[in-house]
Amino acid sequence: MHPTHHQELLALARGGDGEAFRALVEPFRRELQVHCYRILGSVQDAEDMLQETLLAAWRGIGGYEGRASVRTWLYRIATNRCLNALRAEARRPRDHPSPRGDVPLPEPSRRRPEPSWLEPYPDELFEAAGQLAGPEARYEVRESVSLAFLAALQHLPPRQRVVLVLRDVLGFRAAEVAEMLDTTENAVTSALTRARSALSGELPGWADAPLPDSPRERRVVDTFARAFEAGDVEAIVALLTGDAWLTMPPLPLEYQGPDAIRTFLDTVVMRDGRRYVLYPTRANGQPAFGYYVRDPRTPVLHAHGVIVLTLSGDRISALTRFSDTALLARFGFPRTLRP
Incomplete structure (x- = not known):
C-alpha cells in the first residue's frame, strides 16, 4: 500500500469511515486468524477472536497513534484478546473428554496430564493467510503450522506460548513483543528461553519429510x-x-x-x-x-x-x-x- 494512500485511509478511518477501516485491516485478516489459531488451537475460537480483534480495533482506531505499524497494532490487540480467552478458559475449564462408552480403549503408551484442545486447520486457509515473518523468525511456515508444533504449543503456559509465537514464528523483535504485552524485554527473553526449552524435546525433525504433493x-x-x-x-x-x-x-x-x-x-x-x-x-x-x-x-x-x-x-x-x-x-x- 502506498504511504500516501495508507495515511488517507487512516485519516478517514479515524473519522468514522467504515469502508476505509476495512481497507486498512483487510490485508491482515487471514494472518491474524492463523495467529489466533496457533495460540488457541481451535478454528472456531480463532474466528471468534478475529472478530473481537477487528471490533476492538474499530472502536480504538481513534487512539491509534501510528508509533507501530497497523499490522503490529492489530497483532497486539489479537494477542491480548487470546490471552484473555485463555485466562477465562482456565477459570471455566472445559469438560474433560471421555472415550465413547461403547468402545473399550487399550491401555495407552502415555497419558497426558491435560487434554489437547487442538483442531485441524484446512490448508487452503493457511495458503490464503499470506504468512509474513520478520528476520528473527526461527521456524519455517510449514513447520510452524504442523500438528506436532501446535500440539506442543498447547502444553505451554499462555504467556510463554504467545511469546514464542510472536518471536520465533512471526519474527517480532523483543522490544516489540514487550510493548505488545506491556512487559519488559527481560521478561520476554526469559519466557522465550523457557518456552524453547520446553519445546526442544517435543518436536520431530523435518529434514526428511517429503515435499507436499510430491x-x-x-x-x-x-x-x-x-x-x-x-x-x-x-x-x-x-x-x-x-x-x-x-x-x-x-x-x-x-x-x-x-x-x-x-x-x-x-x-x-x-x-x-x-x-x-x-x-x-x-x-x-x-x-x-x-x-x-x-x-x-x-x-x-x-x-x-x-x-x-x-x-x-x-x-x-x-x-x-x-x-x-x-x-x-x-x-x-x-x-x-x-x-
Whole structure:
C-alpha cells in the first residue's frame, strides 16, 4: 500500500469511515486468524477472536497513534484478546473428554496430564493467510503450522506460548513483543528461553519429510488409503516408523510404536469388521482425509472424523485422529455421502 494512500485511509478511518477501516485491516485478516489459531488451537475460537480483534480495533482506531505499524497494532490487540480467552478458559475449564462408552480403549503408551484442545486447520486457509515473518523468525511456515508444533504449543503456559509465537514464528523483535504485552524485554527473553526449552524435546525433525504433493508423498498417502479402506491393519503398520505415535485430540491418550498402534486399530478402529471410505484433503500442511464408516445396511456413508498423517521419509511417523464429525464441514465434506 502506498504511504500516501495508507495515511488517507487512516485519516478517514479515524473519522468514522467504515469502508476505509476495512481497507486498512483487510490485508491482515487471514494472518491474524492463523495467529489466533496457533495460540488457541481451535478454528472456531480463532474466528471468534478475529472478530473481537477487528471490533476492538474499530472502536480504538481513534487512539491509534501510528508509533507501530497497523499490522503490529492489530497483532497486539489479537494477542491480548487470546490471552484473555485463555485466562477465562482456565477459570471455566472445559469438560474433560471421555472415550465413547461403547468402545473399550487399550491401555495407552502415555497419558497426558491435560487434554489437547487442538483442531485441524484446512490448508487452503493457511495458503490464503499470506504468512509474513520478520528476520528473527526461527521456524519455517510449514513447520510452524504442523500438528506436532501446535500440539506442543498447547502444553505451554499462555504467556510463554504467545511469546514464542510472536518471536520465533512471526519474527517480532523483543522490544516489540514487550510493548505488545506491556512487559519488559527481560521478561520476554526469559519466557522465550523457557518456552524453547520446553519445546526442544517435543518436536520431530523435518529434514526428511517429503515435499507436499510430491510423488514421494503421494506414494505413502495412496498406500495408506488403500490399506485403511481394505481394513488391512498389517499393511498400515508396515508404513509406520518404529517410534510412530497415534493421538486423538482432545483425548490425552497416546499410543506409540507399531505394536500399540496395531492393537488400537484392531480393537477400536477396525473392530467387528468395520470398513471406511477415505476422501483426501490437506490440514496443517500435511496430508489428511475426511473418513466415513460404511453402513452394511444401506449405501450411505456416515461421517467419522478427520485423520492427519505426519510423514518421515517413506514412512508415517504420526497418525492424528479427530473424531469430532463437525470438523468435516471445514474441509467441505458433508455429514453423509452416497458413493
